Amino acid sequence: MTPADALKATGLLLLVALLQVSWATPIEVGSGHPDLVLVTLVGLALLRGPLFGTIAGFWAGLALDVASLGTLGLSSLLLTPAGYWAGRFGEGTTRSSPYPPLVAVALGTVWLGLGSAIVHFMLGEGASASTVLGGVLVPTLALNLLLAYPVYRLLRRIFPVAARERREVILV
């Protein structure tokens, strides 16, 4: 993790958190919204590994909770493991393939949807299972998958993978 990468990711995730609360949330399909923060986080973690993903997940969650005046730590609780797992997933796959972003974003969306339902249920803020699964999770999954590859392509330009590393990954 280079300082330049860390700085770029910090600024980018803050910007994406702002875009999420003001731009992405009003785009409603069913009760689901595109989750720009998750898609960006997964892309970053795939490109830079689990340590970067973990820290980025924590920071993204914090930025999201601050920007939306939400419960501090709640989003970090779910995005930190999401960043870690996406990073681990990225280590074992080739970074030039379009499939890892799609698979990682799909898994991340399911994790975030179910995890957030469980956490909110534990905090006494339940919603019906049909709303969470059919109304929120399925449309969110579809929207996130639509965003996954374009966002990943963009992130690859901002956070280029070194040529040697790319070769090693392909050899593996």
Next chain:
Amino acid sequence: MALGLVILSLALVTVYFRESSGGALHEAQRIAVSILTPFEVAAERVARPFQDAYGWTTDLLSAKDENEELQKEVEALRQQVVANETAAQENEELKELLQFVRGKEFPDDFDHVATRVLIQPQTVFRHEVVVAAGSSDGVRVDDPVVTPEGLAGTVTEVTPNSAKVRLITDPQSAASALVLETQAAGIVLRGPSDESLDLDRVAKTARVEPGNIVVTSGARVGKYESLFPYGIPIGLVESVSQRDVDLFKRIQVAPLVDFDSLHEVVVLVEKRRKG
């Protein structure tokens, strides 16, 4: 590292829940929010025409009998229409707000702070919005938030230039209310679905009929006064039923406020306090 940050997140959630709204974490969040709010305001302003364009597009897609020729014409005029509609809608909403605050039904003891909704509800679990007015505008925690249609919610958190509003459809919201026609009193709570309310604690002997108007009661119990002034419309009675085993009537209420298109609201600020 991952485990450490997860534990740190859990600690943050725990401390945030346990501390008072004046606690260190809340204070830090307020400072951070006050720094971010100008950016959020700017983003909301830029996003509004796009949101309207999105709404317009989804409406267009759902229309089945669209004529092809008209579609071409509409496509050509789309950008202009979106811009015009955005301005006209904003103008209309502001006019409605102005009529409302100057109207007879506006409570006497209150001043108004008209503001825009910056952030729509982020999850299905919490029905909360963030508005672009805060303590620097005189807004305080527990201030009622209304629209020309009726009660929207209450302020739950305030920063210098923004405030979090818990909508009346949130599971944690409640308002003492009465049926305008018969004065039957009860408490309005979230109903079985996202868009419905229940009027609970209404005696089985009380007369309530579908179509009756439910308003805030402004009740005072001992030294405790309702947060809401008397007479703010909440909704219309949709259905009334009662069973032998129930202690109270089962009354479903359809809220008057359209929470899906909440753009402009008025925060009621007590005159006494302001003075």
